[in-house]
Amino acid sequence: MSLFGTNTGFGTGGTGVFGSTTTDSHNPMKDVEVSSPPDDSISCLAFSPPTLPGNFLIGGSWANDVRCWEVQDNGQTVPKAQQMHTGPVLDACWSDDGSKVFTASCDKTAKMWDLNSNQAMQIAQLCYDRQLGQNTEGTLFWDTRSPNPMMSLQMPERCYCADVVYPMAVVATAERGLIVYHLENQPSEFRRIDSPLKHQHRCVAIFKDKQNKPTGFALGSIEGRVAIHYINPPNPAKDNFTFKCHRSNGTNTSTPQDIYAVNAISFHPVHGTLATVGSDGRFSFWDKDARTKLKTSEQLDQPITACCFNHNGNIFAYASSYDWSKVQI
């Protein structure tokens, strides 16, 4: 494992680049590459929960598959299993006990993948506190025990990204909508928030307070900016803020500053610091409390589309693949 986080406040080792091409700049930091990566862009990454011994990584891709690797202590990865959807996989996550993986796909199905038996069954049901339907006009909350959605909440717009940390869920929609849900007892809409950002929402991640309760979220936009937003801050004007990221260094006025989309945000499970990855092919670590940048990576030849920390924050995985930000038509 190549360690690049020398900052002691952020003792993170890095591993895992899905490099699909073999050019020189595809892995400039010489991080450990995951073996047998998917054939198309990676849409999501997730590490197994602490209930499971060892570290397992799942990744969904536009090649319709979900793959699972075991990440060994020396950083080497062993491909373990794979499941297919009939459409691109948009999101994937683990059940709390680590025995199952839930996946959501463009084929309008969600599947529950039992890793013990390696069986995936197409479920019309998803654990409600784990998965939210993406790219639909409504949010569905599912219970694994019944075939029908436990609850369906109408949303004003298409959902672009969502995050869940029980008992809170945040959904960011098109036209800069933000809805916070309260999941205890019956899931219900808690609040709609005016967006702190001026451009399209791209990713959202919930962060926790010192008591390990969800207290706010970080929201990334398509124009190189992240907003830190607390749900109930003592001083909203001071506590909530936004910062610029994933831009070229062109602060001098001669050349324009290039702005890239923030593709994913991930919070460190121990320190509460956050990582952002962008279409510029860089990832950065930030301390939201000190409001400082901790580290920025070298530039990769492709955008970084997904990232995640493992359960104790020793491993950081990121996926380098095309994110469709420069559509050729």
Added chain:
Amino acid sequence: MAEGGDAEWELCKENIQPLRRGRDISVLQEALTQHQDGFSSAIIRQRQSFETELRMYDGDDPLDVWDRYINWTEQTFPQGGKESNLTTLLERAATRFTEEKKYHNDPRYVDLWIKFNCSEPLDIYRYMQAQGIGDLQASFYIAWSEEYENQGSCRKADLVYQEGFKKFAEPQDKLTQFHKALQARVSRQVLMNAKEEDSDDEPKQLERMSLADLKHRGKKKAIVPVNRTGTAVKSLQLQGAPVLGNATNSRFVIFDENKFTDEGPSEPRFEPWAAPPSSSRAKENEQKLQKWCDYGHTVMAPPAAKPTFQPFVEESDQPPTMTPCKINPSVNTVLSARKPCREETPLKRLQERQQQQKETEPEKGQERSMYCKELLLSGATEFCFEELRAERYRQKMSQDDVKGQKNAVTTNMTLLNADLLLHSLCCLIPDTKSRKQYLYSGLDRT
């Protein structure tokens, strides 16, 4: 048309916005029944498919998609309103093709501009003329002239037609026809006006009596006059005045061009406009924004010392930007506080956009978006990368499907042929044993 259907649209009649070209009754029927309980998923799907088409269009007539989308929107949302997104659409479409000279005299594009025109019609018509949008189209001059006529200046309305004739706007007979109609209306009005003047010597004074004094708000002791006359009342009447002159229009003061001797400032001039007009254009000695720290001021001026006491703030002295909301907004979503919005007109936005474009070309802006911004924001709603990509994926899949189906069809065809062949063979040979043999050999051959 069924009776029940007729009754239905009669019931909703007042919610239907008039359209220049009229409405398709069946679409209207459908739209009205659907709108009683929110958007149906069919409408959402249709809109989504238009949005996708806007972005995925690959041909050489991109206006066509916009035109169909706008027509569909007009027909599907008879009430108009915000959820139809019609104004956004018209604005986006109008601004999108301002640079494309080939569309400037396309009837569809000119029509779109005339529809888009709502808040400051005359300015927009002048802007269109300056840009050469629709200056060869009769419909443009007709719409412009009607606007002048609505505002009561028939002389200018006539001049607009003259301008149209000068440019040989097409179709000419339509222009002539509308011009004659205008002349007929004007002459009838002049005639009536003359009669009116003959009958009563002193025209009635315009006045409106109020039932009670209007209350004032705040500390100012301003009192609204009880009798209100003059331009305010007049403009109210003019707004309701129909285009065709009739007897109720007796107070409508018609301008008599025969009395008009000197060429005053009211003469419409057709000088070209470089850009759409706005208030900021007229300003002189405007300083450009500059970085103030370049002038040696590296340190900000220290903030004023905070007073040690708590200044008394009157409870009612809060900024009136939001309506006070007594109900917890998270509980009650029926009423929400209205946000203070910036006052801006489409024309201003258009102008700003053009100015921005002009400025960014030589200087290059401070920031540059490194993604397909135009594509994401081109329609009435925004798209995200995944939506575009998924659409591409779906198209590819459907193409593959079609190919697969074609293959399936061709194999079916060959099987069918084989059947026919076998059938004919069977007919020829009555012996069952040999028939079987033939069957097999026939299959082998095909």
